[in-house]
Amino acid sequence: MTRMLRAARLLAASLLAGGLWLATAAAVAATDDYTLPFYDPNVSMSYGMDRDPRAGVQLDYTGTRWWDSAPHWGRVYDNHTGLDFPMALRSDVAAAKSGIVIDVEGGFGTQQFGNFGNFVRMSHADGRHTLYYHLASAAEGGILHGPGKTLIAGAMVGRSGCSGLCWGAHLHFEVLRIDGQLSIPIDPMALRLWTTWPGRVPFLAAYVRESNAGTEVVKRGATITHWVEFRNIGGRTWRNTGSPGRIALLTWDPPAHASPFQAADWSDAANATTADQAAVAPDGVGRFTFGIRGGPPPGSYVETFNLVSISTRWFDHDRLGGFYIPIVVSSFDP
Numbered sequence: 001m002t003r004m005l006r007a008a009r010l011l012a013a014s015l016l017a018g019g020l021w022l023a024t025a026a027a028v029a030a031t032d033d034y035t036l037p038f039y040d041p042n043v044s045m046s047y048g049m050d051r052d053p054r055a056g057v058q059l060d061y062t063g064t065r066w067w068d069s070a071p072h073w074g075r076v077y078d079n080h081t082g083l084d085f086p087m088a089l090r091s092d093v094a095a096a097k098s099g100i101v102i103d104v105e106g107g108f109g110t111q112q113f114g115n116f117g118n119f120v121r122m123s124h125a126d127g128r129h130t131l132y133y134h135l136a137s138a139a140e141g142g143i144l145h146g147p148g149k150t151l152i153a154g155a156m157v158g159r160s161g162c163s164g165l166c167w168g169a170h171l172h173f174e175v176l177r178i179d180g181q182l183s184i185p186i187d188p189m190a191l192r193l194w195t196t197w198p199g200r201v202p203f204l205a206a207y208v209r210e211s212n213a214g215t216e217v218v219k220r221g222a223t224i225t226h227w228v229e230f231r232n233i234g235g236r237t238w239r240n241t242g243s244p245g246r247i248a249l250l251t252w253d254p255p256a257h258a259s260p261f262q263a264a265d266w267s268d269a270a271n272a273t274t275a276d277q278a279a280v281a282p283d284g285v286g287r288f289t290f291g292i293r294g295g296p297p298p299g300s301y302v303e304t305f306n307l308v309s310i311s312t313r314w315f316d317h318d319r320l321g322g323f324y325i326p327i328v329v330s331s332f333d334p
Contacts, residue, residue, distance in 0.1 A: 041201050050076050058072065061187055084172055097126075098152050100123050117166065133172040145157065211228070230285070235282060249272045301327045
């Protein structure tokens with residue numbers, strides 16, 4: 001029963017993530033290498049960029065034009081230069097693309113109103129910049145890195161707030177084209193700059209199946225092989241090499257604890273394996289194969305695992321459904 005409930009939760013997570021913005025988004029291919037700048041797929045866009053600079057004329061990412069100055073929820077408001085994502089104060093904010101932090105401000109209060117606010121600005125290899133605005137104060141963990149810090153795509157850049165010109169906690173996100181001394185906002189929605197369309201958060205997975213969805217029985221001192229498959233429903237390709245960033249299956253609860261079931265093929269006592277495939281693109285299925293050794297005394301156990309982008313970010317274990325393996329260690333051959 002518990003395994004069935006886990007599968008049901010995983011299916012719900014998959015449907016939720018896959019449905020992000022589908023109500024308003026056309027089926028147009030993604031063209032670039034950006035992901036949504038946060039981790040929670042429940043977050044949706046309140047306002048996008050206005051692509052028409054004229055006052056009282058609004059052009060949203062779908063090509064729809066309004067001849068008014070009224071805000072259009074979920075689409076655009078007049079002369080808006082980025083994308084707004086409402087989220088709770090101090091929610092985690094992610095780097096939309098790998099790059100270098102080039103400027104920060106963290107001295108304003110997390111909810112201090114004024115002309116300016118807290119932000120992180122990053123430079124990317126494609127010549128563009130990204131801007132993460134209205135962040136919490138540095139004192140409250142809103143700014144995590146200083147200028148010169150290199151961050152991999154999906155790494156945490158800070159936490160959301162309501163600093164500066166802000167009427168409710170949210171993240172204002174911009175992509176900027178650099179033209180000499182000018183920073184020109186461009187619309188990642190209209191240009192389909194995401195790795196997937198609709199855009200997705202960097203790291204998300206859905207359980208597919210495993211070699212034994214029941215209880216594994218292993219003789220003490222012996223090793224059996226177990227595999228599990230997850231679908232990549234996030235925005236970044238999973239890779240089994242490279243650091244930081246490779247996707248691995250590690251022990252959980254507590255995170256990265258030393259497992260009594262470590263087998264000879266594990267990288268260490270917490271790291272069971274990486275994906276069998278060299279790369280698993282969004283919507284692809286990755287298989288994770290690893291040994292389970294009957295190390296502890298005979299008895300019934302449960303070992304819990306979670307996916308992680310090494311040195312970058314743990315996956316959402318609750319949304320993943322809480323992947324675990326019931327294990328019986330026997331004193332005789334099963």
